[in-house]
Amino acid sequence: MSDTPDDTSKRTWLIASGCAGAIGGVATAIPFVSSFQPSEKAKAAGAAVEADISQLKPGEKMTVEWRGKPVWIVRRTPEQLAVLGKKDGELADPKSERKPAELTPEYARNEARSIKPEVLVVVGICSHLGCSPSDKFQPGAQPSLPDDWAGGFLCPCHGSTFDMAGRVYKNKPAPDNLEVPPHTYLSDTRLLIGEDKKA
Secondary structure: OOOOHHHHHHHHHHHHHHHHHHHHHHHHHHHHHHOOOOOHHHHHHHOOEEEEOOOOOOOOEEEEEEOOEEEEEEEOOHHHHHHHHHOHHHEOOOOOOOOHHHHOOHHHOOOOOOOOOOEEEEEOOOOOOOOOOEEEOOOOOOOOOOOOOOOEEEOOOOOOEEEOOOOEEOOOOOOOOOOOOOEEEOOOOEEEEOOOOOO
């Protein structure tokens, strides 16, 4: 028994429709299945980041992003380092003893709050309401700062002040020092921020 022309065209139409449906189903499923995988942005948000500090001169600051937060890397001058021990009596937590595991790793619980004294690595977010403090590295009297200002950071939102080690001054809205993120040196000029051990 042979097929009639109508049967052949119906069969062709059914095969074509079935193929089109299958292709459409696969095309629809791919983005759906892909949505279960974390995006590249999401993966990067928690990953450690490298920073090249070879061009950072004394007195300068650079910013890198880690977990969506600004991380400041400051190469302090000898003058900025010399002042650190002279203001302890005016600081709320000069030895970074409050919540040390959360805010300051063991290797940064020192006067400079750093692995290498000349290089400060802190998260640039005020511990009060999450504002970003401004650089006020120049010592001396300035608007919103004391006449004997030794250099540091000023949070313009509510007036919290931090020294050049990111330590908060007493009687300010910010309850804690600026956070020191986990970090390590891959070389003299390369920092890994987000991990304490070499990758």
